[in-house]
Amino acid sequence: MNLTKLATACIKAYSAQLAKAYEVENTSEQFAVTGPMETRLKAALLDSSEFLRMITTLDVDQIKGQVVSVGNTGIATGRKAGARFTSGQGVDGNQYELRETDSCAYVDWGTLAVWANAGTEQQFMKLMSENATQRFALDILRVGFNGTSAAANTDPDANPLGQDVNIGWHQLVTTNAPDQIMTDDIYFNPDATGELADGEYKTLDAIVTELRLTLIPEQLRNDPRLVVLVGSDLVAAAQIKLMNQADKPTERVAASQMDKSIGGLRAYTPPFFPGKRLVVTLLSNLHCYTQKGTRSRKSENVEDRKRWEDKYWRYEGYAVEDYEAYAAVDESAMNIGPAPAP
Incomplete structure (x- = not known):
């Protein structure tokens, strides 16, 4: 043409x-x-x-x-005998x-x-x-x-x-702070009934809470800037379960909005984010740099x-400011469904 x-x-x-x-x-x-x-x-x-x-x-x-x-993710307030209190930056x-x-x-x-x-x-x-x-x-x-x-x-x-x-960001943390990434198999099973197997979770809230309490340092654990980045596959699995259980219009609205908050943290599903990955971090912790000129x-x-x-x-690249402020379940370790029988 x-x-x-x-x-x-x-x-x-x-x-x-x-x-x-x-x-x-x-x-x-x-x-x-x-x-x-x-x-x-x-x-x-x-x-x-x-x-x-x-x-x-x-x-x-x-x-x-x-x-x-x-x-700075640490405390900025205190005192020092004979001098002014200061805390480090970054x-x-x-x-x-x-x-x-x-x-x-x-x-x-x-x-x-x-x-x-x-x-x-x-x-x-x-x-x-x-x-x-x-x-x-x-x-x-x-x-x-x-x-x-x-x-x-x-x-x-x-x-x-x-x-x-x-x-990218996830690979930087995987390479430089591997303990911040959960790589043991995890099973997200919204249909679970009765006692859960080891590594099995009924809700995304439970997974996020464990990430925050085990891998995010104490000084950051309740920081209001913490958010959840959640893959679309995980959101879909959770929403389908809630939709199937909802029998009132208000319950269906609540189910469709469940991904807005997970584990008490604001939740986002960014463009091109892996479908089964879950990350707890600060958005400001993810950096992208371009060289001037x-x-x-x-x-x-x-x-x-x-x-x-x-x-x-251009010359461009990625960085993570604080590896400890990034906790994740790698998508290779995340399974949707019940844990296998022992």
Whole structure:
């Protein structure tokens, strides 16, 4: 399919608008994103994903370095004879490493033609801009939750969740603080009756409570900032049980909202979060860093591939500020159903 006359006019206008915004002559040649536009690009990415706005996203100077502290999890109040009381800020020793990261969001000519015919030129511009920024923003979360390695040549077919793009938060804790990750088999069995077997739980509340009481340190255990990140498979299993038992409209509403709070903690199911993983942590404990001055963009019509491509290159990486403030059941250890007979 060839690019329609209207679509051609729309992408020319989009390219001109992009060039003006970034103060460059031609967006089809890679250009650096610096100064105020670096801030605006970051803001656009954060606006594209509600969950991304909740975690810690920072620009750093170095490719490797010590994790940037954004908060102290210990007590900040006390006294000291003959002097003013002070307490430390953050956790020493945790390191981060950024890696070359290259993103490309494209729109084929057929879709461009549909978008051009669907509304005004401004609506076309909005669709083009949101397609790129949302794809880039969601990939930050996709890799953050699923990344286990950083391959020289990534394979999106073998690793559709970006497992080989970078080392994400869960893998960082697994490698550097393995005691914070439960890897013994756990059985979430909402249909259980009678006495439960070892490692068997009837509710997600019970699993979350055990995680918090056994793996989260005392000074953080009742911190109001603690939340639960829960996989969609676990939420579905719990909701199905509650829905089947509900015989009143109010009970069904309660069942559909059960994932909002688990074990007394606010619960979230983030985009691309593994379906059977369970994590207790602070959202601010999850960090994503980008090296200042490394962002670059390129936006062009690639005739050989019959599509428009938006490209975003930078040095980026992940970090966990306090490993002790991250407690999880690994998805490989989580089973939905009854524990096997002894």
